[in-house]
Amino acid sequence: MKILFPALLAAVLCCACAAPHATVPPPAAAAPPSGADDTRDAAATLARIRTLAAHNRCSSSSQCHSLPLGAKACGGPEAYLPWSSASTDGARLQALAQRYQAQRVKENAGLASDCSMVDDPGAVCRAGRCQAGGASAAAQ
16 A cells, blocks of 8 residues: 555656646655655755745745746646845755755656646735735836
C-alpha cells in the first residue's frame, strides 16, 4: 500500500491543470519510495521559504518582488510568491528558492506535465504589504 499510494497520487497530480496565474505553489507531488526523503526535504524547504517571505512589509512597490517557486516537469516555475526587499533577506530567500527548484526537478524526473506556463503576476505594495499583482494592478 505504501508503494501504490505515492505512485497513484503522482499520476493524479500529473494530470491536473495549473491555474494561469498561480501565486501559491501546489503541494509537492509524492515521489516514488526511493525519493521519499526528497519529498520531505522539498516540503521543509518550501516551509522555510514561506516563513521567510511572510515578513513582506513595504512602503512602496519598488520594494516588492515575485519569486519563482519550484519546477514543473515540462520546465518553468510552479508558482510565484511575493516578497519584500525591505523586510526579507533576499540572498537567503533566493538561495532557498534555488534549492527548492533543484529538489522539485529531482522529484519530477520521469513525470509528465500539462506544460502550461505560469505567468509571473509581479508584486505591488498594497496596505503596507507586498502582494501579487503587476503594473496594471498598481495603476488602478
